[in-house]
Amino acid sequence: MSASSDSAELKLCTQCIGSKEFSDWIDANGQIGQCDFDASHGRSNKVIDIERFAAEVDRFFQENYQLGEEYPTSEADSDRVFYQQLGSPYEEILGEELECDDEIVDAISKNLPDVGHDEIGDTPFYDDTFNYERISEAEKRDEEEWRERWYENRFTYQWQDFCAIVQYERRFFKTNEPLDQLFGGPAEYDQGTIKPVYSLKAGTKLYRARLLDNEFTDEVLQRNPARELGAPPKDKARAGRMNVEYIPAFYGAFCEETAIAEIRPGIGDEVVVGEFVLTRDLKVFDFTAFSRARGVEWQDLVKHTRYDFITQMQDEISNTNGVKD
DSSP states (O other): OOOOOOOOOOOHHHHHHHHOOOOHHHHHHHHEOSSSSSGGOOOEEEEEEEEHHHHHHHHHHHHHHHEEEEEEOOTOOOEEEEEEEOOOOOOHHHHHHHHHHHHHHHHHHHHHHTTTOOTTTTTOOTTTTTOEEEEEHHHHHHHHHHHHHHHHHHHHHHHHHHHIIIIIOOOSSSSSHHHHHHHGGGGGSSSOOOOOOOETTOOEEEEEEEEEOOSSSSHHHHHHHHHSSSSSOGGGGOOOSSSSSOOOOOBBBSSSHHHHHHHHOTTTTEEEEEEEEEEOEEEOOOOOGGOOEEEEHHHHHHSSSTTHHHHHHHHHHHHSSSOOO
């Protein structure tokens, strides 16, 4: 190689670059001349100066690459979390994309438009302490992650859509179809060892608790205990976990302790608990059925066609702040 004090003036030829795309660009934009990087290439090839070629490389690189995404990781025997960056150093990428030797990559790197900029507040795009990755690969990864999140939460999204339809569009008409899509057919719940649909037999006891206060006094309770401890009247029905405002719902528990815990009484509060007895069999849906699985039962329940929906539905109900009457 014939050295030059200014690498920007050095000329490389079509034979210096193995990539056909970049070699063709030199052929289309250069002139016949002497290659400064390899004398054996002679004077019959098109050549172009490094500075101009670096500008074309920069255009290609910034259109196709970005800073690698950072991700948290940790050492095997340590709780300390540190971040690593996807991708490779830009000089390594240039060598692979251009298919040229390190000497040419070094000359190109020194002449990239923003290399060496040190103005205050000016952050150069090229930094040999960072890694870079293809934009297309990052977009593909983001799309795959989005699809995975969507699949994992697809029933939650469907349920949210259903709630929006019932609340803001139509409450009573054409709601069966989205519910059927979510819950599926009754036969599905007969599969597997864990079945969320079962019957509460006549004679089963349920409990409901209320706080006594200035309006709901013992005197009011004694006038009609069944009415006062049952589902609230329409004008007093507040939004709850499974009901909307003005549509009464009976919130019951299988034991007194749970019923009391549900209304979250404070120290010194007075609580009254009503006992109700079923007069006929009731078919119920247990949203906690799958969460109670233990051991080998997991292998069976995850095959259930509605496992994802039931578990996500349970989470939605648990995370909803309902106010109980």
